[in-house]
Amino acid sequence: MIKLNPIYKLFMVIVGCVLLLVLSSYSPVFGSTPTESVTLTPQEYATLKKNFDTLESTINRQLTTINELEMQLRVAKLSTSEQKNELIEALNLIKEQRTQLTEARNLLQKQEQMLNEQKLSLEKAEIYLNEQKKEIHKAKMEQRKSKLLNILLGGTVIYLATKN
Numbered sequence: 001m002i003k004l005n006p007i008y009k010l011f012m013v014i015v016g017c018v019l020l021l022v023l024s025s026y027s028p029v030f031g032s033t034p035t036e037s038v039t040l041t042p043q044e045y046a047t048l049k050k051n052f053d054t055l056e057s058t059i060n061r062q063l064t065t066i067n068e069l070e071m072q073l074r075v076a077k078l079s080t081s082e083q084k085n086e087l088i089e090a091l092n093l094i095k096e097q098r099t100q101l102t103e104a105r106n107l108l109q110k111q112e113q114m115l116n117e118q119k120l121s122l123e124k125a126e127i128y129l130n131e132q133k134k135e136i137h138k139a140k141m142e143q144r145k146s147k148l149l150n151i152l153l154g155g156t157v158i159y160l161a162t163k164n
Contacts, residue, residue, distance in 0.1 A: 011062045018055045 040048065 011059065014055060014058050018051055
């Protein structure tokens with residue numbers, strides 16, 4: 001079904017009314033040739049002229065309105081096209097940002113894994129270091145015992161040597 005512009009409908013009604021007015025002033029049947037000449041009084045001519053002027057003015061206004069509406073339609077289509085392009089560009093930017101964020105998240109996960117491995121390694125090194133400290137402490141204690149034993153043995157040897 002074709003939708004007609006309301007202005008176009010109004011135009012058609014006005015044209016129809018004027019045509020009815022003009023045709024009603026003629027008595028012959030459509031398609032037949034007049035047998036009498038039609039004479040208009042100056043008042044009828046003035047009314048007919050006024051109606052034609054009104055019709056022409058109405059047609060010109062409607063054409064101007066139609067031109068303005070067509071211009072607005074072109075602007076709206078262009079604006080819609082530009083907005084569509086901007087929307088596509090925005091969607092592409094969002095996809096790119098999503099990709100970058102995914103890459104950044106993957107890098108952070110790798111860094112976290114490396115940090116956890118380093119933490120585990122440090123914990124193992126700390127355990128080894130504590131064991132080494134214990135061993136050094138034991139060795140120092142053994143060394144003290146050895147020194148004390150050597151001093152006691154040396155004192156005993158001196159005592160025995162002096163006693164004899």
